[in-house]
Amino acid sequence: MAFFGTVLNTVGALFLTHAVYSTHEHTATFASTPLPLDITIEMLASILLLSLGIVISFAPLKPIQHAEWAGQISRGGRHGEGQYTREGEEVLSEGDQYAFLGLDGGIGGKGEGRRGFWDVKGKRREYEEWVRSGGKN
Amino acid sequence: MAHANLLSPPSQISPQTALALSQKAPVILSTSPTSSLPWPLSLLFSRETPESWTIHENLFLSALRTGDETSARALLDRLEARFGQHNERIITLRGIYNEATAQSNGDLEKVFDGYEKILREDPTNMSIRKRRVAVLKALGRPQDAITAVTVLLQNSPTDVEAWAEASELYASQAAWGQAIYCAEEVLLITPNAWSAHAHVATLHYLSIASNNPPSLSALALSLKHFCRSIELNDAYLRGYYGLKLVTTKLLPLLSETQSTSSKRNNNNNSQDDEDVPIPALATVKKLEEIATSKLAEIVRHYKAGNKGWRGFDEAEVIAARELLDRDGN
Structure with a gap:
């Protein structure tokens, strides 16, 4: 899922850059004419793609309900998430507060x-x- | 075996884990987190993080536990050099070191007198007050420890850790009423602590363990608090275990009282000084079923080693299985 999100983000960023560049070029050459529809559509589509990509590639959200959240801690226990301190101790996930x-x-x-x-x-x-x-x- | 992690040590440290933890001492001691360069450069090249000092402190405690006093001394010297001799926390750590290296009860008394001296100079040092309680406990004087902790609580009534300690101390003396009172104070400060709710419930349950027949109101209170603990944490093994114990004890009692005349039942209730509603038989039956199914679920997933179900304590899961087996499931 994280990979799919990154792809969406990349494509969205490319479209956004392209749309901004096109707008700049267009206003530089034809200063008094309105912006063509395709640039507007590209801009809106790129923002949609980017938003979707950010939501998809985000870390899993914590449960809102207290019981569920606490239950997750009790069930899963504290586990490492691949981060280590300089002393070589693993940084663990949230524990029973x-x-x-x-x-x-x-x-x-x-x-x-x-x-x-x-x-x-x-x-x-x-x-x-x-x-x-x-x-x- | 639980992970030997110095940054966030497990909630239960077996001697084996303690050994694994203290064996990390040479690695930690080999590199200093602070820089030896002169002042402005030391700020730039320091490699210390807040975590390094947590690790040092935890390692210090593990080294003391396993009797590795040379490492403990070296770690304490490092902490003193970093935070100064008069830091409240460092004074406490030095006190713990002195307690651990005390050979006899006489030596411990000397450490205790040292604490009194520190408190005369600075009566607001709460951690030293707590150490005093710990020393009294180690000296085998629980009554004095209780007095010391009550004095502490008079000065600092919102110290939830001290309320919890007082509750344990009273419970160790089988003074259930006082223990329950202290545990309820814990609940006032941390109302969402599922372990505190289970603790109150356990105290209510134990307080009537010797009574025959057991009082319905205490069992009902125990049931209520166990229910709250699982309401706050839907995978709380201790809560489900307690719920099952209480309901199996309540069921025969309730069916007995329901078969007798309802008028007598009312009289019984009015005699209780606390106005506790007695749960209906059907509710208790339902709760018992829930507890059984949840316990079975936890035991099954833990045994299968499913991912996301490994956080339970093995001893607790074994106890839950034995309870279920005894019940014939």
């Missing part, structure tokens, strides 16, 4: 929310136990 509340793991869950209250001692103990048990799963 309420993850900072840390209420996703249930009561006494071990999530990473609530960074202000991050329990460094507990996390260290968990890691040490994992290492001592042989580092399984």
Whole structure:
């Protein structure tokens, strides 16, 4: 779809340039006569093509309904979109914006929310136990 | 395995992921984001981005978790050199470093006293107040932690993170009433948080877990909040799971009360101090069907590995499948 949009955009831009050029030439040579119909039609057609191309090649829109939008985040999870920072970390798509509340793991869950209250001692103990048990799963 | 991404770490970090994260330390530490050139040139040739410092901070926390204290120290030095010793966030990170390297409870107490000193100098440092709560929790003094968090909330009643923490702390002490109150405060500030709605519902559900027979109004409230959470997020596994649990518990109760005389039913309702409308049997049945079909859908798509269905937590999907199997589906 993105390819089709680019083709439409290119063709539209070419027609638009041509129409503008023709208008310029026409007014330069016959200053007092009205613009011929074909130039007007070409101009309108090129704008139509360009608008269509822009709409088609645009990134997919986000759902308007809250439930659908949130559901999309829950279903798909966070995934990379091919952009990386200088350190080599991938920039991920939008995630659960309420993850900072840390209420996703249930009561006494071990999530990473609530960074202000991050329990460094507990996390260290968990890691040490994992290492001592042989580092399984 | 979840991706080990330092820029946006996953919401649940297993020890394995933590190890993978902290193993990135040599790469990050090998190049400095700031330029070593003198002042005007350093502005032109600096390669730092806002993301680099997020990555540094996350790496610092992972290094501390896996006990890689040398890397953590190097990262902390870098952050201090960039943002200064007196930056509120840097003071907090230094505090976390001290907590992590404390060998005994006595050392932790010393860190705690250090926090008190910082707060005497600057009583508005909210992140240090939060660290105090964390230290009290690590010292195994939940009652003191609750007191500390209530003091924090008196000074800053719109701090939703602190309300959530207070709710968890009360829940860990099985003080359900207070936990529900705090969770409802969370809802006042972030009314669209589906996880907060599921949290309130879970608290209502757990608060009557030991009652026999369970109170209808608490179950009805739990049902209401689980419904709201899936109304806000139509693929919220935890919400559907809870909805199914509550409806299976409500169905026999409701059919029982409906078979007895309606007059007694009315009396029961008026005795409840909270005026909670009890849902109709048919509605609950319908909700149960919805929850079952949605859970089955999620489990099926996740098992098939369909694209766009991989965001769920594996443990949660397994639990959902077990619930469905127990129900005979």
